[in-house]
Amino acid sequence: MAMRIRMYDNIAQYLSDKEAIDAAVLSVLESGELVMGPDVRALEEEFAAYCGTNYAVGVTSGTSALLLALRALGIGEGDEVITVANSDIPTSQAVTLTGAKVVWVDIEPIGCNMDPDQIEAAITPKTKAILPVHLHGVPADLDPILKISEKYDVAVVDDAALAAGARYRGNRIGSLGSLTAFSTAPGKILGGIGSGGLITTEDRSLYNRLNTLRHYGREDPPYRDKQSMGPKWPSDTIEIGYNERIDSIQAAVLRIRLPQLDELSVRRREIAEIYSKGFEKVGVRYQQPPPDSEAVWRVFTVLLPDRDRVHAGLHAVGIESSLAYVPADHLDVCYRDLGYRPGSLPETEVFCNELLALPCHPYMSNAEIDEVLTTVVELL
Structure with a gap:
């Protein structure tokens, strides 16, 4: 599609x-x-x-x-x-x-x-x-x-x-x-x-x-x-x-x-704020910056235990999402010789197993932002 x-x-x-x-x-x-x-x-x-x-x-x-x-x-x-x-x-x-x-x-x-x-x-x-x-x-x-x-x-x-x-x-x-x-x-x-x-x-x-x-x-x-x-x-x-x-x-x-970078980054933060408020209402965890810091939000990353189903569901209705970045580096094929195994980095592995990156670019319309947010929530 x-x-x-x-x-x-x-x-x-x-x-x-x-x-x-x-x-x-x-x-x-x-x-x-x-x-x-x-x-x-x-x-x-x-x-x-x-x-x-x-x-x-x-x-x-x-x-x-x-x-x-x-x-x-x-x-x-x-x-x-x-x-x-x-x-x-x-x-x-x-x-x-x-x-x-x-x-x-x-x-x-x-x-x-x-x-x-x-x-x-x-x-x-x-x-x-x-x-x-x-x-x-x-x-x-x-x-x-x-x-x-x-x-x-x-x-x-x-x-x-x-x-x-x-x-x-x-x-x-x-x-x-x-x-x-x-x-x-x-x-x-x-x-x-x-x-x-x-x-x-x-x-x-x-x-x-x-x-x-x-x-x-x-x-x-x-x-x-x-x-x-x-x-x-x-x-x-x-x-x-x-x-x-x-x-x-x-x-x-x-x-x-x-x-133009600062102006476009303001728009990215506006989109992230809309996502944040919407996902907080339904208890969805998401990536957050440290205090007194400003993120620029290339994407907006949420953490979903049933991530793969939501990812597929978004694709089915024409909304692109991303699994950036899976698998975790320490478990990828090219580094298997270093001896890392599942469980070596528990927080990293939870993150990579649950992450879903959503569009957050400054050319999104408000209607598109709302559609992404609403569709994810409906798929939960």
Whole structure:
């Protein structure tokens, strides 16, 4: 059946800015600067300022943002990184791709993010970073995580793939950890028209390392704009790197959408408030942000013991829902060799067994919101 109410509406988003986006894409194509052109540096500067930090680096995906952030910290074989297992699999895979060991801790049942009380027991002399996830745009409880990181002198790398614009106790996500990784893929909070990602940091040395890593390991920055004019000379390749540079078309589109982000996030919070009030009336549990924090709600996640029946029932009437993310990483096929079994992370497993993600995008009409809410309640 064709879905009448979609999880994300990329068409509506495009049509809302069609003229500006078409002009920006055409401008990049006519300039010939398709890789690391002027819009890339401009986007990075604008996004860093938006997040309240010093630097941002554009890359090809949220996964590469995580991988390069970990690599910039020197994390590799023999190291350990603590994270959660209820994120999409790239969170864990980014750790594995560095050669480090992924160590999962359980989540807390309110925000459904990393439980700070579980972290210290998982720290060993090999621990080099803590990697909290701001799941679906709901901020993790960062204050105790940052205190633990300071106590044990380990880095904090935030997975904010779905959390651009979120705030934790007044501060933007992207300004608090050592490094923060964002995705700008279509359907994300700050979504482009293709794959992309951003990394933020306050640290100049980490910024320089990220620039090197995303550009084959070369010493010289990869920009092609007025600030980098002059003869092009060979650059030393000082380490093994990657080809992970965001393209100029993505940067141009994201520059159009970034100034709209706060307004669209207000609408997402309005939708979440409608859902919250409706589900509270019937005793349905749902993901909630910490006090004094602002979520950006890529989706609205409810917890239902009979989740699969409701998921199928919504599909039958043309309402799209999602099981994001199932199975839990520690029980997925690619990690079975690590020896985790059902029961290893009880809160995580309850969450993944019961979660149902509902549409919460800013292009939903009030009638569509009401229909989603009413239909879920009728299916309970």
